[in-house]
Amino acid sequence: MTATSDPAAGIAPTGRSTGRATGRPGARPAAPDDLRPLVAGLVGELAASAGPVETAITPPPACYTSPLFFEAERDAVFGRSWLYLCHVSELPAAGDHLAVTVAGEPLVVTRGEDDAIRVLSALCRHRSYPLVVEDGNSRQLRCPYHYWAYGLDGCLVAAPTMEPGHPLAELRRTANLPSFPVEIFHGFVFTHLGGLGSPDGPGSPGSEPPPLAPTLAALDAELAGYRTEDLVVGHRLTLPDLPWNWKNMLENALEAYHTSFLHAGYHDAAPARLVRFLGFDPATDGAILRHAGLVRPDGGFLTDDGTAAFPILPYLRDEQRGRILYTAVPPLMFASLKPDSAMIMRILPDAVDRMTLTVTWLFPPATVAAPTFAAAMARQLAFFDIVNGQDMAANERMYRGLRARGAVRGPYSPQEATLPQFNAWLLRQMTSWLADGQQNPADGHQGMDGAA
Ligand code: FES
Ligand SMILES: [Fe+2]
16 A cells, blocks of 8 residues: 655646657567457447446356457457556656556556656566666666666667677667557546557557547536546555456446445445446447546545545535535546545556556645644545445455356446446447458558467
8 A cells, every 4th residue: 555645846837739759669469350350249248238327237247257268358448548557746846757558558647857748667677677676766777687687768778798790879769669659638647559450659650549539528517626637646546456357347347336336335425326327438438437426525435424525625615515526537547526525546457367456546735734634644544445345345246247158248237327338338349440451451450469
């Protein structure tokens, strides 16, 4: 568990910067074209999960448990979506860097001397050693194996004992860390790994992904008032080695149905009967949204008595003071925006049956600086631990059920309307990936994992 309380020194400029290739990723094994026929049937079955909530049924259990389906997702989902990595306040100072591994792809987010936030491949260009496994601050990223070193912009700065065959000047032209596109949305840092499939690597012409922000227009309007770009980290908690599929985590966070039962007595401040669902079009929307009405305006959530644990955010509209905004920007981000704080979940898939969850609480700098903050955070965490513990146990048991030979596909409650919306998003990712393979099966597309 790590806690950060540094106020927002050196907040990044907002807006989009396109990552510039600083090095070729090099030749990779062929794309998972062989995988497409193996999962096409499963994707076809998923279609029954993506319709109206009244008629949709839950996805085939194999979508959660099949290693082949997960291999397909590594390309179709994690290789073709904007991926949430962190909030800008987690990198307040030049030299700060965060290690993030997405579905087996080691990345590092850096803040450079020029204040720019970059996302780099964290694989050493010598022999693919993962360069950065912990968060920290340094002027260089040095590989622990043979001490090749890179600047925070990914440029190679040292490669000991490689001469005379490989002078540093030559290596500096060919062995820099690839950088990926970065888009910062309301203070949240996203990247896109699509360039890994491009012959010339990330950031090269033709590998540039469509921009994120136009797909988040509905969320953009919802976030006004929370001013998340001005918030700072008050607490961060990482839970590794969680034994279930990443989609189980997102579904548990998205749906309201279970809150009346699994969390009976603990969720009364935001009861399921006050939930309101919003529309979602997978062709144009990158965020799934719902509102959870609070019994008490300006109330708290996940506190022992339903009162807010922290001061109310200062710029909220009246209606925002009476509800929680829940949103997912799949595949990696889930957020709950409350009257007194924001809580962000980053859902990192490690394998078909394994994931890492990071939970980050964001507040105005003055809230974190107040002498009462530590006690208030402890009060929040005590309650969070109970409710989150219920969710974690449920996810683990649910996953055991999905692996059973008798696992079923069932109908949805109206209080689960966000789940067919997520299924529709997943279906669109998978079908467009399948279609690309059919249009150009020999295009040399290379999956992010290089799996054949
Ligand atoms: S693998 Fe990094 S320096 Fe050799
Ligand atoms: Fe829950």
